Amino acid sequence: MGRSSTAESEDGVLSADSPLSNDGDNFGGSSNGGVVLKKGPWTSAEDAILVEYVKKHGEGNWNAVQKHTGLARCGKSCRLRWANHLRPNLKKGAFTSEEERLIIELHAKMGNKWARMAAHLPGRTDNEIKNYWNTRIKRRQRAGLPLYPSDLCLQSLPENQQLSSPRIYGGDKACNDILQNNGYRAPDIMFDSYNILTFAPEVPGIPGSVSMGNSFASPHSYGFVPQTIGVPDRAREPDEPMSDYGSGGVNEAPTFNRTRTDSCVNKSFQSFGLCFPYDPDHTKKLLSSGVNQDTPFMSDVTFSASEHFADAQKSELPSLQYQETGLGVWDPPPESFDSLVQSPLSGPLPSHCPSPGSSGLLEDLIYEAKALGKLENQSSAWATSSNVSHGEVTDGSAFRTCSTEFKGYIDPNSPSGNSMGSLFNRYTPTTGRSLEDDVTMHHVKSEVFDPSWIVDGESKVDYSRPDAILGSCWVEQSGPASKQKGSTTDSIAALLGDTSASASTWGFTSCSWNNMPPVCQISDIP
DNA sequence: AACGATTTCAACCGCGCTCTC
DNA sequence: CGAGAGCGCGGTTGAAATCGT
Incomplete structure (x- = not known):
């Protein structure tokens, strides 16, 4: 998964002296102060480096990661990797029906404010929610169904x-x-x-x-x-x-x-x-x-x-x-929402x-x-x-x-x-x-x-x-x-x-x- | 089993905001 | 006050995985 190697065209290939340049990945990267930064999927070695860095220095100052660790990743990439995959308490796996309902409700209220929605879903990332939602849109579109259940509007807010x-x-x-x-x-x-x-x-x-x-x-x-x-x-x-x-x-x-x-x-x-x-x-x-x-x-x-x-x-x-x-205004069915859609x-x-x-x-x-x-x-x-x-x-x-x-x-x-x-x-x-x-x-x-x-x-x-x-x-x-x-x-x-x-x-x-x-x-x- | 279509999801990109100098 | 850096957010991409024929 991850970005294709098409991205490498901008910046060429990994520098030969990059600590991670020989890990078999073919992904290119961008130059940062002489260091060619890597793009594409993260390796477990990179993950370990990043986790170690965060343990030591805490989150933030992502651009310093490369300086301190030699990790050939830009600060943005580090932040994303940490936030979406490495930080503790991340919940992995499919959304529960409760979470799905919450997402639908939140989206009805917020629109595409994934980060805010994520704040309501502990352990879930904005990226996950975004992906889920986009998938849902496609599914419902295909099914010819409206995006929101019709009772959502009537119920989604307290009186x-x-x-x-x-x-x-x-x-x-x-x-x-x-x-x-x-x-x-x-x-x-x-x-x-x-x-x-x-x-x-x-x-x-x-x-x-x-x-x-x-x-x-x-x-x-x-x-x-x-x-x-x-x-x-x-x-x-x-x-x-x-x-x-x-x-x-x-x-x-x-x-x-x-x-x-x-x-x-x-x-x-x-x-x-x-x-x-x-x-x-x-x-x-x-x-x-x-x-x-x-x-x-x-x-x-x-x-x-x-x-x-x-x-x-x-x-x-x-x-x-x-x-x-009070977001729990729905009376959730036992099934996942999308399972209902697809019924x-x-x-x-x-x-x-x-x-x-x-x-x-x-x-x-x-x-x-x-x-x-x-x-x-x-x-x-x-x-x-x-x-x-x-x-x-x-x-x-x-x-x-x-x-x-x-x-x-x-x-x-x-x-x-x-x-x-x-x-x-x-x-x-x-x-x-x-x-x-x-x-x-x-x-x-x-x-x-x-x-x-x-x-x-x-x-x-x-x-x-x-x-x-x-x-x-x-x-x-x-x-x-x-x-x-x-x-x-x-x-x-x-x-x-x-x-x-x-x-x-x-x-x-x-x-x-x-x-x-x-x-x-x-x-x-x- | 092979192949194409579809779906999923990790990652990148650009933009805009905030903070610092 | 303006410029630049850092960061966060949302959109998009495309490879891998899955599904259907």
Whole structure:
């Protein structure tokens, strides 16, 4: 194992007088004060020298090792060898199921902060954890499974650490809270969520651009997602008022607050088993890369785990902000997590997607895998029947197409009624719906159903119109039409997590329905 | 048994932070 | 205050090990 000899090309071969130059290794090294430093695998002799040195001098001052011992290794290499292999109390062997769970939890909270994660796993090194995680990513990607169990977000933090400032993007409220409470600032957009959809194996014959994720993210998708990218996100206070929602409108209409909205949006993605570590730089990257329809991020559907999840590593977490929390919140199954992942799908499907939080991982994963499989099929249908991915905003047909397909995603195996399909059935009109409508749809999933949505047994919202998603804002935000209109776009901005976004930021402004009267008048309902 | 594909993991590299001078 | 050294971290690489055919 270890580095190949390719590295030696930089610095040539070991010097003839190196004490370790004749140990049979062929690895090259770099020059350091006349001594050619060795690279590649360590020999037991080298290990012994290093151990001896540390015994004498203690850890640190690694560059002095070579001077004191003649060991032809650079300080960095010594440090690494000691930390990863030689230091006492190192735990070797496979991760236990407990450790695996802890890693998953920690990663959900920290992102790729391997060293910090290692601090929570005595005897384990950051390198080990990193390797484990990368392996896990690949495995789950292959299996078409989400990276995190769906109940992770809901359970990974103690109640008292949850703030009341949910955001529109990525994960549900609890998830956001997790992120926020750990010093993360949730991303302004749900790109991770969108992209996670590409965990599902690509549908043969369907270009990546036709995946659901891309459908969501298409720059032509009503300017909904992509244009969010470029919106600078100003700092928000946890209790920052949300536009005027419920803030004393004329009729004191029921509050359509951010919490609900967030939950709605997030739930819709949780239905796919999505939950993410936060990547605060993700938005920055997108900004700097000038996200547009050609942006690989949006168009490249071939999932790159290292890309997406490596992004998380940018989320530097101030150490003070990470608190040791009760991490044992899961109820670990006896099996190792990955053994669950790899369990064959058999028997009747478990009941939910996502898990309502009460079930085991196995059920979650099995069901999620199934769900993703179905989505795969649905995306195929979309690919051929919908122009959502690349379509122009000319009418609501794309929405309808999309929603029609989505209705097909009714899952009879979800007795808990938490599947998307069941939600459609139970609470939504059957006219055109889009995935974005799902934002609204999911109100009913996680929260008490809001009777204000129904007047005389009818929904106020005409979902056949592409701006239906905005309708809830219109309706629930009573007031003069002029105000309503402005508020609608503001609402979108708010919905997307940035109240600073002007109406013109959103594609809706240019949409043909923009100047239409409010869609959600009660009289509109047949 | 042979061979190719895949996985694992030790090690290197570059970057950035902190400390010292 | 700036430069340089030391160190730590995260990403990447590639040989060895394992698996599948």
